[in-house]
Amino acid sequence: MKEQMHADVERIMLTEAEMQARIKEIAGKLDLIYKDKNPVMVCILKGSIVFFSDLIRNMSAKMELDFMSVSSYGAGTTSGELKIKQDLRTNIEGRDVLVVEDIIDSGNTLYALKKLLNDRKPASLNIITLLDKPERRVAPIVPDYTCFVIEDEFVIGYGLDYAEQYRNLPYVGVLKRSVYEK
Ligand code: IMP
Ligand code: MG
Numbered sequence: 001m002k003e004q005m006h007a008d009v010e011r012i013m014l015t016e017a018e019m020q021a022r023i024k025e026i027a028g029k030l031d032l033i034y035k036d037k038n039p040v041m042v043c044i045l046k047g048s049i050v051f052f053s054d055l056i057r058n059m060s061a062k063m064e065l066d067f068m069s070v071s072s073y074g075a076g077t078t079s080g081e082l083k084i085k086q087d088l089r090t091n092i093e094g095r096d097v098l099v100v101e102d103i104i105d106s107g108n109t110l111y112a113l114k115k116l117l118n119d120r121k122p123a124s125l126n127i128i129t130l131l132d133k134p135e136r137r138v139a140p141i142v143p144d145y146t147c148f149v150i151e152d153e154f155v156i157g158y159g160l161d162y163a164e165q166y167r168n169l170p171y172v173g174v175l176k177r178s179v180y181e182k
Helices: 002-007 016-034 049-057 108-118
Strands: 009-014 040-045 064-072 082-086 096-104 124-132 145-149 172-175
Touching: 002 009, 016 049, 016 096, 016 124, 016 145, 040 049, 049 096, 064 108, 082 108, 096 108, 108 124
Parallel strands: 040 064, 040 096, 096 124, 124 145
Antiparallel strands: 009 172, 064 082
């Protein structure tokens, strides 16, 4: 029940309306940049699916879509170990690639992913993230486009989960500490 999910939210950080407005604005910029480039838009599963679907529907450039699922080992420790759970089906050599992320925290996942994708020799590789938590950064990753910079709080909704739950909340909210400290 949705009421149950809402009850676990401490406060709403970003409303649907705020996100739609910002996504529309950024999509307009991306359209100018990617016009005539037929980019490969890469959705990083699962967290990015909601942002991805809103972003692509606000763009009018011709594009192709692909999906990838990864996880990084040893968050906060050394670099680079990336587990590919599902790889792209597109050959990105010579292509303009835009990786669409939900949130950048330590940056470890994206740092490793960027290296891996660059080895495949795309014409360009850029990153857009819905949320950025720069205070938590460990790896030297700076997204090319950011919708919102947020404080260091654990957030859920709009694709983001806690223990695979809450992805279907329509807004981004701060999870009550009591939910994960019990
Ligand atoms: P990073 O490698 O530390 O940057 O990890 C990024 C990943 O951690 C994201 O793709 C999310 O899956 C997860 N993550 C980081 N912060 C949050 C949060 O506040 N809420 C939900 N998931 C998060
Ligand atoms: Mg994720």
